[in-house]
Amino acid sequence: MQSSHRIILVDVVDPHVPLKQAEEELAELRALVKTFGGIDTMHVFQHRSKPSKDSFIGSGKLQEIYQTVHDEKVDIVILNAIVKPTQLFHIMKSLWPVNPDIEVWDRIDLILHIFEKHATSAESKLQIEIARMSHMGPRISGLGGTLFSRQTGGVGGRGQGETNTELMKRHWRGLIKKKQEELKKHASYRLLQLERRKEKGIKHIALVGYTNAGKTTLFNALTGKQKIMKDALFVTLDTTIGKAQLSRTGPLLTVSDTIGFIQQLPPSLIETFKSTLMEAIHADLILHVADVSDDKRDMKIEVVQSILSDIGAKDIPQIIVFTKADLLPEERWGEFAQLKARYAQFSPLFLSTTEKINVDALKRRIEERVR
Ligand SMILES: Nc1nc2c(ncn2[C@@H]2O[C@H](COP(=O)(O)OP(=O)(O)OP(=O)(O)O)[C@@H](O)[C@H]2O)c(=O)[nH]1
Ligand SMILES: [Mg+2]
Incomplete structure (x- = not known):
């Protein structure tokens, strides 16, 4: 575009x-x-x-x-x-x-177009294609009476009573199914990798959170990688896994960064992205990244919690990591104590990744939790 x-x-x-x-x-x-x-x-x-x-x-x-x-x-x-x-x-x-x-x-079309711009791996491209096809499908068949009646005229011979629209729908469903089979291969490969890590006793930390919360920035800080981060939505689509040793004598861990969440995501879209979200579902610890300076912070935390529960990750130990603490103006510092109390069960921690404030405290906390 x-x-x-x-x-x-x-x-x-x-x-x-x-x-x-x-x-x-x-x-x-x-x-x-x-x-x-x-x-x-x-x-x-x-x-x-x-x-x-x-x-x-x-x-x-x-x-x-x-x-x-x-x-x-x-x-x-x-x-x-x-x-x-x-x-x-x-x-x-x-x-x-x-x-x-x-x-x-509609909103889904827009999100899918953005996804498409940012997808780089075969897996995420496939996921988007499936989501797009499922979302577009009925619209294509909605055209059945006008455009496709001409185009599918030649297919014929497949049951007399069947209209072109029905034929088109069936063809479409078949295409989607084929893509889904292909995606399953990616998913089982991922599962295999996960199991291999588990056998070796390597603990896995998954970064999740609303889009633009600062996940990739934190991922880079923990793993020493240099993934692209940007002040925009859905910059990250592909799941990346990095190794991290958070202290000199600490254990080797794996950390994953993945697609951000957003409100009003239809369940079908979440279902499609389950393959890349698998790292979160099988994590030993979830770091729920939230932008503390965001006015809509609490709503966004709710959205993330509800998606985590949808994908079956709600019982995994979770730390809420409030990032961008450097952006919270002094007159709002009272919120630190409020948040600490409100989210006590998720042992919240406040830091600034870009200003390197409290990142070491997070590292220590992670090591304590996975021990
Ligand atoms: N001031 C400040 N900015 C930060 C901090 N952490 C991240 N940012 C900025 O926030 C923006 C978004 O950061 P990302 O790490 O790309 O966010 P993300 O959650 O990975 O976003 P998506 O992949 O798009 O969902 C970038 O411009 C970062 O530089 C922080 O602690 N303080
Ligand atoms: Mg990102």
């Missing part, structure tokens, strides 16, 4: 959702769009009502969007929600007269 893309955001907010929460969610969408790159135009349509059944957004709003797409030469419309494929298709169709190449994405 080039940086010349012109994007508009549409936020559909349930009337029961408090305005503040809606604003926060929109801010996150904006950060995602920024990560995706290139926003020439940014109009936000806030719509505080229940989504409409056919087109998700009401016809009046759709008319407004139509006009903006025309005036601002928009190529991508992004809805801050998880939207049914048929509804996305409906919106896209109604914008065709002003831009036949218009793309209409």
